[in-house]
Amino acid sequence: MTGFAVEMRGISKAFDTVTVLSEVDFAVRHGEVHALAGENGAGKSTLMKILQGIYELDSGTIEVDGRPVRLGSPQAARAAGIGMVFQEFSLVPTLTVAQNIFLGSEPRGRTGLIDDRAAERRSAEVFADMGVSVDPGRTVASLSTAYWQLTEIAKALAQDARVLIMDEPTASLAKHEADALFELIDRLKVRGIAVIYISHRMEEVYRIADRITVLRDGRWVLTESLAEITPPQIVEAIVGRRLEAQLTYTDRGDAGETLLEATGLRAGGRVRDVSFRLRAGEILGLAGLMGSGRTELARCLFGIDRLDAGEVRLRGTRVDLSSPGAAIAAGLALIPEDRREQGLVLDHSVRDNLLLPLLGRLRRGPVLSDAAGRRLSQELLERFSVKVADPARPVRLLSGGNQQKVVIAKWLGTDPDVLIMDEPTAGVDIGTKSEILDMIRGLADAGKGVLVISSELPELLAVSDRVLVLRDGTVHRELHRRDIPSEEALQLAVQGVS
Ligand SMILES: Nc1ncnc2c1ncn2[C@@H]1O[C@H](COP(=O)(O)OP(=O)(O)OP(=O)(O)O)[C@@H](O)[C@H]1O
Ligand SMILES: [Mg+2]
Numbered sequence: 001m002t003g004f005a006v007e008m009r010g011i012s013k014a015f016d017t018v019t020v021l022s023e024v025d026f027a028v029r030h031g032e033v034h035a036l037a038g039e040n041g042a043g044k045s046t047l048m049k050i051l052q053g054i055y056e057l058d059s060g061t062i063e064v065d066g067r068p069v070r071l072g073s074p075q076a077a078r079a080a081g082i083g084m085v086f087q088e089f090s091l092v093p094t095l096t097v098a099q100n101i102f103l104g105s106e107p108r109g110r111t112g113l114i115d116d117r118a119a120e121r122r123s124a125e126v127f128a129d130m131g132v133s134v135d136p137g138r139t140v141a142s143l144s145t146a147y148w149q150l151t152e153i154a155k156a157l158a159q160d161a162r163v164l165i166m167d168e169p170t171a172s173l174a175k176h177e178a179d180a181l182f183e184l185i186d187r188l189k190v191r192g193i194a195v196i197y198i199s200h201r202m203e204e205v206y207r208i209a210d211r212i213t214v215l216r217d218g219r220w221v222l223t224e225s226l227a228e229i230t231p232p233q234i235v236e237a238i239v240g241r242r243l244e245a246q247l248t249y250t251d252r253g254d255a256g257e258t259l260l261e262a263t264g265l266r267a268g269g270r271v272r273d274v275s276f277r278l279r280a281g282e283i284l285g286l287a288g289l290m291g292s293g294r295t296e297l298a299r300c301l302f303g304i305d306r307l308d309a310g311e312v313r314l315r316g317t318r319v320d321l322s323s324p325g326a327a328i329a330a331g332l333a334l335i336p337e338d339r340r341e342q343g344l345v346l347d348h349s350v351r352d353n354l355l356l357p358l359l360g361r362l363r364r365g366p367v368l369s370d371a372a373g374r375r376l377s378q379e380l381l382e383r384f385s386v387k388v389a390d391p392a393r394p395v396r397l398l399s400g401g402n403q404q405k406v407v408i409a410k411w412l413g414t415d416p417d418v419l420i421m422d423e424p425t426a427g428v429d430i431g432t433k434s435e436i437l438d439m440i441r442g443l444a445d446a447g448k449g450v451l452v453i454s455s456e457l458p459e460l461l462a463v464s465d466r467v468l469v470l471r472d473g474t475v476h477r478e479l480h481r482r483d484i485p486s487e488e489a490l491q492l493a494v495q496g497v498s
Helices: 044-051 074-079 097-101 116-130 145-158 175-190 202-208 231-239 294-301 324-330 339-343 350-362 370-383 400-412 430-445 457-463 487-494
Strands: 004-015 018-029 033-037 059-064 067-069 082-085 163-167 194-198 211-216 219-225 258-267 271-279 283-287 309-314 332-335 418-422 449-453 466-471 474-480
Touching: 004 044, 004 194, 018 033, 018 044, 018 194, 033 044, 033 202, 033 231, 044 163, 044 194, 074 082, 082 145, 097 116, 097 145, 116 145, 116 175, 145 163, 145 175, 175 194, 175 202, 194 202, 202 231, 211 231, 219 231, 231 430, 258 294, 271 294, 271 309, 271 449, 271 474, 283 294, 283 430, 283 457, 283 487, 294 332, 294 418, 294 449, 324 332, 332 400, 339 400, 350 370, 350 400, 370 400, 400 418, 400 430, 430 449, 430 457, 457 487, 466 487, 474 487
Parallel strands: 018 219, 033 194, 033 211, 082 163, 163 194, 283 449, 283 466, 332 418, 418 449
Antiparallel strands: 004 018, 004 059, 059 067, 211 219, 258 271, 258 309, 466 474
């Protein structure tokens, strides 16, 4: 087939008086994987929500398969063959995979009842076409995130989607799951399906995409074949200036005395026996496969999950970890992995979210006046260059990466002694990522202890002074940064190969 699967021309969109997209052109060919890149808040998700019929455009035209369409509703977009793999999944966990795939378009038997057997049979066919094996009769709740995503993709394909939109699809996937997704995308391409792929990860873009379009501040900057553009050129297009190489480690010298000491920690089934020390001024990286207990360790260190055994001492004094409030009072802070669920109250204002963890501290100090709260939140927003039009509006309206910055700013406002960060740069753009890594170093330079969990090994290697490799809920290896020669070496350690 010739021509474009989708062609968007001169798209503009404003919310209230704030222009978010101006005159954007974006066209995707059949069987093409087209990456959409840009800083946090550049307008990527908004452009895609217009294509899905969620937002109405102010001006511009959209053609699908060369025919002008009006995508006034999600139904209209689906009927036009546009499918979406949601970042926050839209599945019903208590239903089976097959029931989810046919939700709203259930095959019915002669009696008019939903025919589960037919739905499962047809789901199995879709999965077979995708070249993956998923049992359509299982409930979605019993499957891991990677399978949720496959179910989302199957759902779109079952509705005859010819264009699939994926907004940061690998954000919650382990490496082998991401690889499986890429292979699936390769197969979809062969079938002529167009994929629009939003990602902040450069390696992924080169692995999977044919062309890339970059947006900056709601404007089109470039569209280029990936064979003809280098990573630094893309970065420059994204941030509008050259960036120094950011992922290099500089030896920060020896850290101070022991700040935090954890001994024999056991919690739930996932944390079996963990002991470690964190020094003042030290950045300790936590590596490990999914399921190795990293996130669970962070949760019990912050008093979210109850410890079954073991103790944690801060400067020699035993820390009460019976609740997050107690942990905060003791001087700990956690930036959680799942920012939308645990990090923010989405319907509250940006300002209230920033000031929330400070409330626990107020008992110790003078009450925060309105004016002081305003000033403090303004200061935090500036320090972390959060792009926000009005801090009194709900945090839900911020772009994904800016929400992540609010989570970080909010916890740093509590001025903790020990900061635990679970995937701190997930979903943030490349410029912000280097800001966050610099900020982590700055905190350590100021004498704080920082525990960083990250699945991105280059990032972990750039920032950690020491790395703990967790496996099956225990510390499998403890490596000084100087003794890790390469990313491959760390990868092998994580996989348990010595
Ligand atoms: N419903 C809305 N009301 C008001 N402003 C909005 C709304 N949706 C998005 N915005 C604003 O539009 C801008 C673009 O947001 P968008 O979500 O498209 O960015 P993005 O490129 O997807 O960023 P990220 O990489 O962080 O996901 C942001 O400044 C955001 O605050
Ligand atoms: Mg987005």
